[in-house]
Amino acid sequence: MLVVENLTKRFGGNVAVDNASFTVDRPIMLGIIGRSGAGKSTFLFNLVPRMDVVSNVLHGTLNRRSTLATMFNLFPREDIHRAIDILDRLGIVQHAAKRAEALSGGQQQRVAIARALMQDPKVILADEPIASLDPMNAQIVMDALRRIHDEDGRMVIANLHTLDTARRYCDRVIGMRDGRIVFDGTPEQLTTGVARDIYGADETFSEEATSTEIRDHRAAPVRAATPA
Ligand SMILES: Nc1ncnc2c1ncn2[C@@H]1O[C@H](COP(=O)(O)OP(=O)(O)OP(=O)(O)O)[C@@H](O)[C@H]1O
Numbered sequence: 001m002l003v004v005e006n007l008t009k010r011f012g013g014n015v016a017v018d019n020a021s022f023t024v025d026r027p028i029m030l031g032i033i034g035r036s037g038a039g040k041s042t043f044l045f046n047l048v049p050r051m052d053v054v055s056n057v058l059h060g061t062l063n064r065r066s067t068l069a070t071m072f073n074l075f076p077r078e079d080i081h082r083a084i085d086i087l088d089r090l091g092i093v094q095h096a097a098k099r100a101e102a103l104s105g106g107q108q109q110r111v112a113i114a115r116a117l118m119q120d121p122k123v124i125l126a127d128e129p130i131a132s133l134d135p136m137n138a139q140i141v142m143d144a145l146r147r148i149h150d151e152d153g154r155m156v157i158a159n160l161h162t163l164d165t166a167r168r169y170c171d172r173v174i175g176m177r178d179g180r181i182v183f184d185g186t187p188e189q190l191t192t193g194v195a196r197d198i199y200g201a202d203e204t205f206s207e208e209a210t211s212t213e214i215r216d217h218r219a220a221p222v223r224a225a226t227p228a
């Protein structure tokens, strides 16, 4: 379904993506992780011209006009109903008439997803769709992407900065380091050791430190002080 062979992208002497290849044979939800500068965004954006199944890039940035006004201008009348259905599906139909700056970050991301869906893409590319969102909004946006994948059979490729998100939502994860694909596997295979490798981190690296997950942390039992 999607074959990328030996993708290389240079900026001057700097190789941002170095001979990256991968094949996806069915529409999965694919996460791309790696430290800042690893080449994730370059990789994602360079997929666009190579894809025959064309896609839509989720920028997460919006112009200053309301979604509805934009959609009225962009689409024929009969598509407006579809637009409203899509907004409803993403739980933002009540915000349709608002200007972009009046929406929260999470709502803006869902509007961006709605816009992408209007073009009925087979593949949705999302560059850090939950960066700068609080944990609840991050979950809403990731759930929306996952639902679009599950219900519509669309492939979703998302650059992600949180490991727990990649593990929880993606069927497969690609790890990039210095422009190369250094890991390609299932969430189960993405162990802490593998993650350290991808991020080039030593054993002091702790996933807990950057986790956005809200877990059921209970207060530690109070221990009786032990004499020294
Ligand atoms: N337009 C550009 N011109 C020159 N160099 C660039 C350009 N875009 C990216 N680079 C370089 O390519 C490399 C990969 O950048 P890229 O933005 O793909 O990383 P990234 O993995 O998305 O990082 P982040 O997690 O910070 O978003 C970096 O060394 C970056 O400086």
Ligand SMILES: [Mg+2]
Pocket: 040, 041, 042, 127, 159
């Ligand atoms: Mg990036």
